[in-house]
Amino acid sequence: MRWLVSLVIVAVLAIALAMAGRYDPGYVVLVYPPWRLEISFISFVLMIAALVAGGVLLLRLAALTLGLPRIVREQRARRAAKKRDENFVGGLRAFAEFRFQDAEQALGSWQGEEGDVRTGLARVLAARAAQEMRAPAQRERHVHEAIEHGAELAARLLEAEACLAAQDATGALAALQSAREIAPQHTALLRLELKARQLTGQWDEVERLLDALTRSNALEPAVALQLRRATYAENLKRRAEDDQALLEYWKKLPGEFKTDPVVAQAAAAAFMAREGADTALDVLEAALDKQWHEDLVALYGSVCGSSPTRQIEQAEKWLHGQPRDAQLLLTLARLCSAQQLWGKAQNYLEASLAIAPSTEAHVRMAELKASSGQATEACQHYQKALALCRQA
Numbered sequence: 001m002r003w004l005v006s007l008v009i010v011a012v013l014a015i016a017l018a019m020a021g022r023y024d025p026g027y028v029v030l031v032y033p034p035w036r037l038e039i040s041f042i043s044f045v046l047m048i049a050a051l052v053a054g055g056v057l058l059l060r061l062a063a064l065t066l067g068l069p070r071i072v073r074e075q076r077a078r079r080a081a082k083k084r085d086e087n088f089v090g091g092l093r094a095f096a097e098f099r100f101q102d103a104e105q106a107l108g109s110w111q112g113e114e115g116d117v118r119t120g121l122a123r124v125l126a127a128r129a130a131q132e133m134r135a136p137a138q139r140e141r142h143v144h145e146a147i148e149h150g151a152e153l154a155a156r157l158l159e160a161e162a163c164l165a166a167q168d169a170t171g172a173l174a175a176l177q178s179a180r181e182i183a184p185q186h187t188a189l190l191r192l193e194l195k196a197r198q199l200t201g202q203w204d205e206v207e208r209l210l211d212a213l214t215r216s217n218a219l220e221p222a223v224a225l226q227l228r229r230a231t232y233a234e235n236l237k238r239r240a241e242d243d244q245a246l247l248e249y250w251k252k253l254p255g256e257f258k259t260d261p262v263v264a265q266a267a268a269a270a271f272m273a274r275e276g277a278d279t280a281l282d283v284l285e286a287a288l289d290k291q292w293h294e295d296l297v298a299l300y301g302s303v304c305g306s307s308p309t310r311q312i313e314q315a316e317k318w319l320h321g322q323p324r325d326a327q328l329l330l331t332l333a334r335l336c337s338a339q340q341l342w343g344k345a346q347n348y349l350e351a352s353l354a355i356a357p358s359t360e361a362h363v364r365m366a367e368l369k370a371s372s373g374q375a376t377e378a379c380q381h382y383q384k385a386l387a388l389c390r391q392a
Contacts, residue, residue: 084110088118095125104129108142120151124158131162153182160192169199187218194227203234232257233266240270258283259290268299277305285314294327301331308339326356333364342368359388 028044030037039047091106108126112119127142139162146155156179163172173196179189190213197205210227213219219227232253239246250258250267257263264287268280284300287293297318305311312335315328322328329352336345349365352358366381 081113084112088112088122091122091125095129098132100129100132104133104135104138104142108138117150120146120149121154123149124151124154127155127158131158131165136162153179153186156182157186157188157192160189160196164192164195164199167199169196172196173200185212187213187216191218201234203231203238206231207235228257229260229262232260232263236263236266236270240273243274243276246270246274259287261287261291261293261296265295265299268296268303272303277303281305281311288318292322292325294325297325297327297331301334304338308335311335312339312341324355326352326358326361329355330358330361330364333361337364337368342372357384357388359385362388 026040028039030039087106088110091103091110094100094106095103104126107122107129110119110122112122123142123146127139127146130136130139130142139158143155143159146152156175159175160172160179163169163175172192176189176193176196179186183189190209194206194209194213197203197209206227210219210224210231214224235249236246239249253263258267264283268283271277271280271283280303281300284296284303288296288300300311300315303311312332315332315335319325319328319332329348333345333348333352336342336348346365346368349361349368352361353365362381362385366378366385369375369378369381
């Protein structure tokens with residue numbers, strides 16, 4: 001469009017000059033003794049215009065000639081930048097296509113211009129490729145170079161991941177400490193720290209991290225639930241040597257977790273270790289009333305509370321709702337045996353074996369038979385218990 005406008009303007013000027021030359025009688029005399037030149041005014045204007053145009057053209061040509069080295073340098077720089085971009089994209093494609101060896105070679109040697117952030121990112125990806133190739137020496141070299149080129153956060157997170165993959169929680173925490181100085185509330189950092197704290201058994205820190213990640217919705221609800229169960233259970237086990245600490249921690253637990261089977265089992269075991277059998281029974285009864293769980297039933301039978309009769313009565317109440325629960329019948333047999341109620345114990349054992357034979361039930365039945373002088377039947381039950389052990 002611009003060339004068309006320029007053409008129209010030139011055509012209009014040419015026509016105007018032609019018409020002016022036809023009707024304008026003016027002339028110009030140029031005198032330089034001994035020479036004298038007389039030309040029409042229009043010719044003089046055209047000559048001046050030609051001189052100006054020629055001068056401009058010569059100036060442009062001179063500028064182009066003087067700037068030729070700069071133009072060549074810029075062309076070379078553009079070609080080099082294009083080649084660098086192609087190599088970088090090629091490395092990214094290799095990484096995305098799981099061609100880790102090609103990616104490590106391409107991105108590990110890629111070098112951008114001074115201050116190009118892609119250099120650091122390329123080294124981080126090269127380090128990840130080396131990690132996938134199980135090449136720790138190459139990974140460490142790329143991590144070090146990534147830090148030098150300004151990609152410290154990404155490099156430290158990768159270093160922490162690699163340490164965790166090697167079960168090196170101490171190294172992971174050291175890397176995460178450096179990363180925390182750059183991004184204290186980084187979600188990925190908190191997740192990695194959570195894993196490291198679990199490996200080192202720092203369950204109070206795990207609980208703190210869980211709270212932070214839950215507030216930011218950084219964990220799936222099911223995953224968060226499982227982690228909280230494990231964390232509360234481990235913290236209860238750690239406090240089993242201190243009565244006051246155990247009781248205070250138990251009181252602080254959310255109500256819905258006090259009846260969770262995993263947490264309740266850990267709490268009951270901790271209270272039993274501190275001679276708090278009655279408290280352990282309360283914990284187990286509350287949990288079983290909320291949710292039936294065979295492991296809790298089995299543990300209930302091993303608790304020696306202050307009122308064994310009450311335990312038997314409670315278990316028999318549960319039996320009305322769970323009449324074919326082999327573990328509950330075995331628990332009742334155990335409780336009755338502890339009170340020397342041999343007849344009831346034998347009945348419960350027979351009922352448990354009829355529903356689901358187990359090693360413990362056969363062993364207890366063998367002990368009962370042996371104590372009553374029935375050696376042959378005792379041997380049979382011992383043999384059945386041994387056979388079940390071999391099958392397991």
